[in-house]
Amino acid sequence: MKQEKDKKFYVCSECGYKSTKWFGKCPQCGEWNTAIETEGALKSAPSAVEFEPSTSKILSVERLKTTMGEMDRVLGSGLTPGSVVLVAGGPGIGKSTLMLEYASALANDGNVYYISGEESITQVLSRVKRLGVEKENLLLSSTVDIDRVLSSIKSYPIALVFDSIQTVHSSGMNALTGSVSQMRECTVKIVEYAKTTGTSVFMIGHITKVGNIAGPMVLEHMVDTVLYLEGEPRSGRRILRAMKNRFGPTEEIAVYEMKKMGMIEIPDPSRIFADMESEEPGNAISVVVEGSRSLMINVQTLTTVNRRSSPIRIARGLENSRLLMLTALVSNYLDVHLDNHDVYLNVLGGLKVSDPGADLAVVAALYSSAKNMRFPSKTAFIGEVGLDGKVRPVQQMKMRVAEAKRMGIKNVISSHYPKEKDVTGVRTVREAIKRALSGDE
Numbered sequence: 001m002k003q004e005k006d007k008k009f010y011v012c013s014e015c016g017y018k019s020t021k022w023f024g025k026c027p028q029c030g031e032w033n034t035a036i037e038t039e040g041a042l043k044s045a046p047s048a049v050e051f052e053p054s055t056s057k058i059l060s061v062e063r064l065k066t067t068m069g070e071m072d073r074v075l076g077s078g079l080t081p082g083s084v085v086l087v088a089g090g091p092g093i094g095k096s097t098l099m100l101e102y103a104s105a106l107a108n109d110g111n112v113y114y115i116s117g118e119e120s121i122t123q124v125l126s127r128v129k130r131l132g133v134e135k136e137n138l139l140l141s142s143t144v145d146i147d148r149v150l151s152s153i154k155s156y157p158i159a160l161v162f163d164s165i166q167t168v169h170s171s172g173m174n175a176l177t178g179s180v181s182q183m184r185e186c187t188v189k190i191v192e193y194a195k196t197t198g199t200s201v202f203m204i205g206h207i208t209k210v211g212n213i214a215g216p217m218v219l220e221h222m223v224d225t226v227l228y229l230e231g232e233p234r235s236g237r238r239i240l241r242a243m244k245n246r247f248g249p250t251e252e253i254a255v256y257e258m259k260k261m262g263m264i265e266i267p268d269p270s271r272i273f274a275d276m277e278s279e280e281p282g283n284a285i286s287v288v289v290e291g292s293r294s295l296m297i298n299v300q301t302l303t304t305v306n307r308r309s310s311p312i313r314i315a316r317g318l319e320n321s322r323l324l325m326l327t328a329l330v331s332n333y334l335d336v337h338l339d340n341h342d343v344y345l346n347v348l349g350g351l352k353v354s355d356p357g358a359d360l361a362v363v364a365a366l367y368s369s370a371k372n373m374r375f376p377s378k379t380a381f382i383g384e385v386g387l388d389g390k391v392r393p394v395q396q397m398k399m400r401v402a403e404a405k406r407m408g409i410k411n412v413i414s415s416h417y418p419k420e421k422d423v424t425g426v427r428t429v430r431e432a433i434k435r436a437l438s439g440d441e
């Protein structure tokens with residue numbers, strides 16, 4: 001007798017009706033000639049899924065805080081157990097240094113495994129010594145086989161660090177180490193491991209300036225959090241940014257100074273991003289909000305006449321399109337003609353600003369450079385600027401004004417609404433320049 005599983009069945013391609021007998025017209029949906037022959041048993045129903053009521057009182061998991069407060073903040077007030085974090089950055093920027101320090105800080109609370117496929121154990125050990133992060137609970141390996149690593153770890157450690165995801169491979173996968181399919185396969189295993197054990201896993205990923213998309217950033221949607229370490233390789237300043245975070249706000253940043261003994265946290269970055277002494281023409285100060293923190297910044301511009309070729313506009317730390325728009329706006333509303341001027345803009349300290357609250361400072365800096373005049377010292381400009389030349393309110397004004405005051409700013413020029421104490425409210429960019437030049441009022 002034929003086994004149940006070997007029997008032939010006919011399935012309606014329209015509505016899914018199943019029958020052991022062929023049918024010309026589907027008795028369920030009435031469509032003609034939709035019967036498709038399939039082999040095998042009508043599958044028994046898969047085991048039922050258990051649903052959790054949304055009122056369920058599952059214990060909330062405590063986030064793990066370390067001695068590295070800035071890192072904790074970027075992760076969203078500490079590390080969420082079972083989370084998978086991708087730490088991406090350019091070559092030599094300091095990914096291994098930062099993660100080794102953080103792994104050591106986490107090791108105060110339990111076992112942390114650091115798996116380095118990039119370097120030999122001796123090399124990792126020499127970095128551990130240089131950074132002074134030796135710990136009993138910090139365990140090192142240079143095995144690159146993900147299956148071997150995951151099956152060797154028996155107890156549930158606090159965290160694993162893979163340095164880097166490009167160097168690990170799964171032997172069951174017939175693809176080159178570092179290829180996208182190999183990285184995906186390993187990440188699937190890592191995510192499953194993290195979710196079932198509650199161990200957090202960090203994956204370091206190299207990205208190149210041009211190959212961002214083809215690199216580990218394709219894993220972005222698979223992980224919980226993506227941290228991005230950036231900075232000018234020649235300067236010691238490094239900025240760690242949360243680009244995606246399922247457990248906390250994005251746009252949170254931490255600032256570090258990379259020294260021989262490791263990454264030094266800079267808990268008060270306004271002091272390095274804003275140069276209060278810089279009062280030459282072309283400078284303007286603003287306060288931007290990055291995540292939960294306000295930062296004072298210095299926008300510098302330089303405008304020079306160019307009658308030979310079409311004018312150049314280059315922005316560092318601000319989107320070029322924003323500079324183009326604000327340059328056109330200055331020409332239109334402020335009686336300054338920049339059509340035949342090259343325009344350069346730099347946000348001091350290597351910060352990348354996306355907050356529209358910096359618009360007014362860009363306008364002020366352009367005006368100051370073009371007119372070769374300086375604003376009274378201790379003036380800050382905060383506000384988004386519309387194409388109509390109006391100054392628009394921005395979020396979190398209280399926090400921005402407080403930061404400006406803390407840093408010694410006397411005159412904050414901003415939108416007239418919302419009304420804030422200690423703020424000179426203006427409606428248009430023209431009024432903003434006028435009020436700034438006339439000093440505090």
Ligand SMILES: Nc1ncnc2c1ncn2[C@@H]1O[C@H](COP(=O)(O)OP(=O)(O)OP(=O)(O)O)[C@@H](O)[C@H]1O
Pocket residue numbers: 089090091092093094095096097098118130206259260261
């Ligand atoms: N002995 C040392 N003294 C001071 N600084 C050092 C020393 N060794 C390395 N560095 C600094 O550390 C940087 C490399 O840091 P790290 O290895 O953490 O970066 P990475 O992002 O992991 O690099 P890679 O992309 O090669 O993995 C170097 O560019 C250098 O500035």
Ligand SMILES: [Mg+2]
Pocket residue numbers: 095096097118163
């Ligand atoms: Mg490295």
